[in-house]
Amino acid sequence: MSHACPHFEPLILDRAGGALAPGDAARLDRHLAGCAPCREQAEAVALALSLAALPPPSDRERVAVAEGARNALRHDGRLRSRRRFGGGIAIALAASVALFLAVKDRGPADPGWTPPDLDAVWAATAASDPDATEEPAEVLFAELQEVDLDAD
Amino acid sequence: MAERESGPGVSLRVLEGGRAAETDGALLRDFLAGDDAPFEELWRRHHAAVHGLVRRYARSPEDAKDLTQRAFLRAVSAARRTVRRAGDDFPFRAWLLRISANLGKNHARDEARWRRAPVADVDDLADGSAPADELLLRRERERRVKEAVLRLPRRQREVLTLRIDAGLTFAEVARTLGIAEGNARVHFHHAARRLAELVRAEEGEP
Numbered sequence: 489m490s491h492a493c494p495h496f497e498p499l500i501l502d503r504a505g506g507a508l509a510p511g512d513a514a515r516l517d518r519h520l521a522g523c524a525p526c527r528e529q530a531e532a533v534a535l536a537l538s539l540a541a542l543p544p545p546s547d548r549e550r551v552a553v554a555e556g557a558r559n560a561l562r563h564d565g566r567l568r569s570r571r572r573f574g575g576g577i578a579i580a581l582a583a584s585v586a587l588f589l590a591v592k593d594r595g596p597a598d599p600g601w602t603p604p605d606l607d608a609v610w611a612a613t614a615a616s617d618p619d620a621t622e623e624p625a626e627v628l629f630a631e632l633q634e635v636d637l638d639a640d
Numbered sequence: 641m642a643e644r645e646s647g648p649g650v651s652l653r654v655l656e657g658g659r660a661a662e663t664d665g666a667l668l669r670d671f672l673a674g675d676d677a678p679f680e681e682l683w684r685r686h687h688a689a690v691h692g693l694v695r696r697y698a699r700s701p702e703d704a705k706d707l708t709q710r711a712f713l714r715a716v717s718a719a720r721r722t723v724r725r726a727g728d729d730f731p732f733r734a735w736l737l738r739i740s741a742n743l744g745k746n747h748a749r750d751e752a753r754w755r756r757a758p759v760a761d762v763d764d765l766a767d768g769s770a771p772a773d774e775l776l777l778r779r780e781r782e783r784r785v786k787e788a789v790l791r792l793p794r795r796q797r798e799v800l801t802l803r804i805d806a807g808l809t810f811a812e813v814a815r816t817l818g819i820a821e822g823n824a825r826v827h828f829h830h831a832a833r834r835l836a837e838l839v840r841a842e843e844g845e846p
Contacts, residue, residue: 501829507810536835539785541804542695549701553691553708557683560709561676
């Protein structure tokens with residue numbers, strides 16, 4: 489297996505990540521036209537990322553999540569105690585239900601691939617509990633960034 | 641809020657339009673002061689990114705929806721004591737996405753058994769455009785690559801999923817993780833290269 493050219497592989501990877509500078513695009517294309525190893529790497533990267541990507545959420549998922557603000561507020565115990573915007577929220581909720589009913593006939597999604605062995609991945613991780621701290625925002629935020637949930 | 645008190649006939653559209661110019665920090669401050677409407681604007685702005693991020697760790701669409709709600713509530717709760725000091729510039733989106741990533745990972749860790757995939761609508765594949773054996777091969781390759789994503793070194797996985805699942809730009813990824821943008825791109829390069837190596841190795845299999 490030939491390797492991609494060191495000077496051009498970063499451009500290949502930038503393009504795959506949607507971050508290739510416009511000025512580099514033409515330069516990379518000219519190189520790819522004459523370099524088979526770089527073309528193979530570009531194709532492999534593109535294929536790998538397409539395989540890694542999750543399918544877009546279904547209409548059913550999108551509707552369910554879009555209406556989640558009200559559910560979250562109910563869990564927060566706030567919506568029940570406030571009537572000021574009850575009418576607007578009820579209208580929005582009714583609209584969400586109507587949209588849900590409109591798409592529900594498409595049937596449930598069928599996630600059908602074999603589950604990964606996540607126990608092995610997360611075995612040595614530690615829980616993050618940002619609720620349990622009294623630290624100032626900047627300290628807490630730094631802590632969140634430092635929370636290392638993996639053993640790698 | 642002035643826009644809410646402008647008259648009895650004020651509409652939700654007007655409310656949302658008025659809030660669209662407000663910072664996340666200002667919305668969060670108003671929500672914590674007792675107004676529910678700013679929470680809905682925060683949700684409108686950020687729920688798709690959060691949902692995209694936690695789906696990778698969810699067992700089902702319902703699971704992903706619940707994780708999205710929990711991420712928001714946890715982010716708000718965690719900010720409740722601190723947003724006043726941080727002011728209107730409080731970096732709520734970065735805060736929220738960081739908590740979402742951690743919540744998703746913790747959720748996956750806590751799942752003792754996985755019987756189904758992270759949300760994957762394989763119906764999209766069964767559109768009759770390819771023979772069944774090709775679909776099966778594609779599905780198997782997806783499974784292997786998605787497993788490889790979960791086994792990437794922590795930072796590489798965070799950058800990759802924030803980019804391809806949550807749809808963040810590299811600048812946003814960098815802000816979320818508290819790293820330099822160039823560093824985020826390097827982590828993405830490493831992740832993509834590693835996944836490409838897996839694909840190429842499988843192509844070389846007999």
